[in-house]
Amino acid sequence: MTPQAALLDAQAALQAEAEERRRLEMIIDGTGMGSWEWNCRTDQMQVNERWAQIVGYTREELAPITADTFLQLAHPDDVAQSNALLREHLAGRSAQYESLCRMRHKDGRWIWVQDRGRVYECDAQGRPLRMAGAHADVSDLQNARQDAADTRQRLQAVVDASDEVAVIATDVHGVVNLFNSGAQKLLGYTPEEVIGRVNPGLFHDPHEMHDYLQPEADADGRVPTVFEALTARAATGTWSHQWTFVRKDGEHRQVRLSISPLNGGDGQRMGYVGMAVDLTPLLEVREQAHLAAEKFAGAFNSAALGMALVSLEGRWLDVNDALCGILGYTRAELLEIDFQTLTYPDDLDADLAMVQDLLAGRRDHYHMTKRYLGKGGHLVWGRLSVSLVRAPHGEPLHFVSQIQDITAQHQSGQQLRESAQRTRVTLDAVADMVLSLDLRGRIEYANAAASRALAGEGAASFTGSQIQDVVELTTEYAPRSPLELEVLLDPDSNAVDLHSDLLLSVGAHLLPVDLTRAWLRDDEGEINGAVWVIRDVTQQRARQREARHLAEVDPLTELTNRRGFEAHLQQAITRVARTGQSASLMFIDLDNFKPINDNHGHLAGDAMLWAVANALRHGVRDSDIVARLGGDEFAVILAGCSLRRARRIGTDLLHSLQVLTIPWDTTRLGVGASIGIAAIHGGTSVDAAVAAADAQCYRAKALGRNNVQVEDPVHGGPDPLDSPDDGGSE
Structure with a gap:
């Protein structure tokens, strides 16, 4: 081959290689x-x-x-x-x-x-x-893979964490293949007892299902199984219905059961999933709420103060006659108006700011002086007290407002400036105590009511005295701790607003009072003094206590109800966290109570509940809180009580209930009890404390009932059942 031919071959090879490289690069670019x-x-x-x-x-x-x-x-x-x-x-x-x-x-x-x-x-x-x-x-x-994995994890976490929702899945034949912790809690079975072996029809009340299935019989008289009937309803989508479930221990629970079909990716039916929510506590609470609402309505309508229930948006939901009289509207007219419309414009922003603080949880209640626009166009000064009612889980429901007409008190400051003599005559005729002071606390004027109450009938005038030498204010919360009166003379202080439970020391007595302040200004508008109006609110406080009592006491047994119990339990948890002092919680579930209702009627059941409540009340200390949680369930908060001491108390109570009988017709009726006890720990929640004691009560039932079970000691800590009692803890 000649050199020229070789060169041409080499060039051709290089060109072919370059073309191949270009082709490969195009292929790669195309991918x-x-x-x-x-x-x-x-x-x-x-x-x-x-x-x-x-x-x-x-x-x-x-x-x-x-x-x-x-x-x-x-x-x-x-x-x-x-x-x-x-x-x-x-x-x-x-x-x-x-x-x-x-x-x-x-x-x-x-x-x-x-x-x-x-x-x-x-x-x-x-x-x-x-x-x-x-x-x-x-x-x-x-x-996409991560999203799918996250979705699977979230779904699995939802199922695993659904402690309050029972989730049960089956194959197309009705064999259970999923039984979560919520189902275990609701029905009392373990997953091992159910998965792979049990048709979910076992969980239904047989009498209820018999009545439900009979109309479903075919022409040959064959009655479908529970699984067949319910899944037929859910063949094309989710179907919900309320049923009675029967726990492993025989207890009946009302549930809302939703059944949905499960299909695979190919559209083939894989099985069914049922989700059941326990409605029993809700139904019990609704009944209790109905009774409480009737009692609250009586106190609401008869209150001397203006009272209103207000929606979260500001509309009046209900008003009493006193409020209608204060504002000059009929009840029907007020229910068509919101409080913003009747609030004097200059006072609205401050009021709404307080409302937002309530909703955000930054305060439990608030007090303020504000102006309302009466129906006739006149201005009404009101002393407003507002609290927020929340649902059991903390969601805001509505506001409760109390409105005291303080128009006369507010105008007293202006009346003083316009005509001192006329004001003195007028104020001497007022039943409220009225004091005029300078900002150093020197009393410049006291009306007749104040002189009689603070110095006594016929005593020398204390005009010119220092307020701290004449007046001692304290609170119901801390009656031995007088308030600093100098703070009450500070125009920028909200000390009065922080105390809705003021007490005035009059001799050896403590008089419930409300304190209203009005500020006096000089010609330049500078504050140079104050007028205090002190009102005796003994009857008002009594009505408020009665209203709280009606809301927190079980009407049948006169024990604390569930609402009051939860408030006392939260106080006990806070006290343990603050002092380190031991405390215990006892749950008591009566045994053999249902046959009394079934065989002798609810009057007999009510008589037995009253007798049990009386036995519990007399079986514990005066400082302990005994509550009826509903039905035949009771609880006792044992403050300053170790588990060891609580066991002894529980054993004594169990014996008292074992020997307790009541005469009924020609026989005597008796019950037993299963008692569970757990320690109250500082920093825990009310729900966690309740769950711990409830678990011990369930254990007592599982061990044959009519016994006391106590929570195991904390791992690694001293055993409170074996250690000697701390003399200061009980």
Whole structure:
């Protein structure tokens, strides 16, 4: 071959090689993948433009490109694994290098990259010389995988954590294959007792289901099974119904059961899932709430103060006659108006700010003086007290407002300036105590009512005296701790607003009072004194206590009801956290009580509940709180009582209930009890404390009833059942 021919062949070969390389690059570009070649000896890399685009750069921006370029872009948590996989391949222990890692995009986000490559050239000793591979952006795929995994985890967590919802799943034949902790709590069975062996028809009340299934019989008289009948209802979608479930221990619970079909990805029916919510406590609470509402309505309508129930949006939900008289509207007219419309514009922002503090939980109640627009256009000054009613789980429901007409008291300051003599005559005729003071606390005027109450009939005038020498104010919460009266003379202080339970010391007596302040100003508008109006609210406080009593006392047994019990339990938890003093919680569930109601009627049951309540009341200390939680369930909060002492008390109560009988017709009726006791720990929640004692009560029932079970000691701590009693803890 001539040199010229050889040169032509070489040029043709180079052209063919270039064409092949161009074709390969077009194929790679068409796949959207980034290609790379790595010289293992020099550490230099060649990449295509797509390789750089995947991470948001151009090749020029990344140049010079080496293995360090990859390490700088890779996520620090992924570098070690990627290097380990690369070493495995370079050592010949893997057919190719393949790594999934994160790389930082130019805009700062992390993208997922699938990196594959292999050695294609080695030296005579088999050591790698060159390696090539490709990058692919798999962020969408990886994110989709992560979303799917997160979804599976969330769904599994929901099922596992649904302690208040029973979740039971079956196959198409009715065999249970899922039984969560909520189902275990509701029905009393363990998953091992149910999964794979039990048809869910076992959980239904047989009498209720018999009546339900009879109309479903076919022409041959065959009655479908519970599973067949209920799943037929849910064949095309979710079906819900209220049923009676029977627990393993025989107790009946009212539930709302929703059944849904389960289909596979191919649309084939896989089974069914049922979700049951225990309605029993709700139904009991509704009944108790109905009774409490009737009693509250009586106190509400007969109150001398203006009272209103107000929606979260500000509309009047209900008003009493006193409020109608204060504002001059009829009840029907007020129910068509919101409180914002009747509030004097200059006072609205302050009122709404207080409302927001209530809703946000920054305060439990608030007091303020504000102006209302009466129906006739006249201005009404009111002393407003507002509290927020919340649902058991904390959701706001509505406001309760008390409005005292203080128009006369407010105008007293102006009347003083206009005509001192006329004001004195007027104020002497007022039953409220009225004092005028300067800002140093010197009494400049006292009306006749104040003189009689604070100095006695016929006593010398105490005008000119210091207020702290004449008046001592304290509170029902801390009756032995007098308030600092200097603070009450500070115009910027809200000390009065912080105390709705003021007491005035009159001789040896403490008189419930309300204190209203009005500020006196000089000609330049500067505050130079104050007028105090002290009102005797003995009857008002008595009515308020009666209203609270009606709301927190069980009407049948006259024990604390569940609402009052939860408030006392929260106080006990706070006291334990503050003092470290031990305390115990006892749950008592009567045994064999239902037959009394069934065989002798509810009057007999009520008589037995009254007798049990009386036995419990006399079986504990005066400082202990005895409550009826509903039905035949009772609880006792034992303040300052260790578990060891609580066991003795529980044993004594159990014996008292064992021997307790009441005469009824020609026989005597008796019951037993299952008692569970747990320690009250500081920092825990009311629900957690209740659950601990309730668990011991269930254990007592499971062990044959008519016994006392006490919570095991905290792991690693002293055993309160074995250690000697602390004399200061009981």
